[in-house]
Amino acid sequence: MPRINFLDPILGEHDLDSPLNTAAPAGSVLDQVPAGAGPKNLVRLELPPLLIVGSGGGVGTTATTLGIAAAAATTQHTGTDVVAVDATACGGNLARRGADAQVSVATIQTWLATPQPGLRSAVNACTGRSSTGVKVLTRSPDPLPFGDTVVSVRHHLAAAHCAPVFDGGNAVSSRLIAPLIADARVGLALVVSARADSLNSLNETLGYLVDRHGEWLIGRIVIVVCHQLPGGFGAGAVEHVRTHLAKWVRAVEEIPYDRHLAAGGVLIWERLEDATRTAYRHILGGLS
Template structure:
């Protein structure tokens, strides 16, 4: 009677193990079952920058060996199937089809776990993220007139939203102190604790201190809604920030993913969308808007076309923000000092969110 080896993970490590096992034993001696939750196997992730840069014709060129080639070697490869439980005592695993929802158990004589892992990084202060929310908030004022947007620094440690976003009056308090006021759901309370831009946008700055007990960005959004205000949250990076998770679970909150229009930055975009799809739902990704910011005048056309071609169908819209010297200088952002082309791009972004 033949043995069975079950392999969890069908990328480089998992399929290398499967191939080596098949070299050592024939199909009559060993049954090999591989579970892979993704769409591909033997995928060259390190080749993605070359694809983005145009040196590789397409995604198919990044696949070293197709699923059909593995199956031709008597490897039972099951794509879009994840293992959700391991019964060590019973020597079996429980699997679930991501597309079908069907579940089942399968026994094993040997088990290989090749799912990959996230490295443990030493604790260090993250670099302050660049302010992204003030221009869209100013666009809301410019298009609506009677809307009073409030930019909220939603980063974990406090970013540069107050420094770059307040070109008229710096914040006199912080997000944490505002939440500790007697009535954070009143517009006057928000105004008393926030900074201001020349367009009338208010800015609630954040310090590295934690939010008050039982407060989160979800409750911040609720307070602003009660006050009749439009919350614009600058969550910084990465998209996996636990602080932003409550907002991503709210279908009323629009998601904007801002990425520099460079191949190395775009390389991280597809995994971010996949993470959102797996941890929230396809509707979060489908309603998201990708914003590509030009870092050098006229140098990002190929990258932008690539994103629109290959990721445009994933999301609601892809919006390009052209290079603007006012944004590039790193100082306070003033809506009226942006070029007309840049202002139009932010208005396009606002329209895509509605």
């Protein structure tokens, strides 16, 4: 099967108008819908599972995961707890950067080994906390117990009325997250940095996803461009990505440069700039 080059159009100009070739519009956590005498706010009863994965190293995948989870925790009012889950291959720094209120010594492995991991009390006992109320579920390099997978993690969290936001790390080829990528019910964000090397790898990453999961996967992806340097560096990156990929993907969003994010330490929601918090909420709307 020939590889698709997303930087070059392969459809005729008339084909582009077909609804089948148009990505679904990005939604919003609170959508205006016609009801009765006027529009009402549509409150989504449940946040869908979300997977955040990077196109390479050093693009800000973990920070984006925590930012989106915090945005969900501060805007969702449905009684569902938001859980940031470390779904990297060998364990990352999700807990170190996200659990600013309470650090847990438990891991996904110890949680799955409990008698009833689908109980909210079991989730509470094995997770750390952020100041926004996000639960943080980390992992060790050890394999998951009893043949469990991220699908098991997702089902147990759903039984506990928790909404998972998975940090998939920086390898889209990871077998651990493959079931989440293939599941159309999971919101999918692909994170890139506003650097030339990161942007240049984007086409290869999308091509890999098409080869492994099918071409219709592209319409589910929200591309998130992170600005990691001050002074307007990479200002044209988002427009470049939108020019070449907007017709293929669900949405192209950006996270502005933020000194608190650039520090690389514990992410505290209240210390982020207003524009950064707004960006995370906008990305959440596109994914949910």
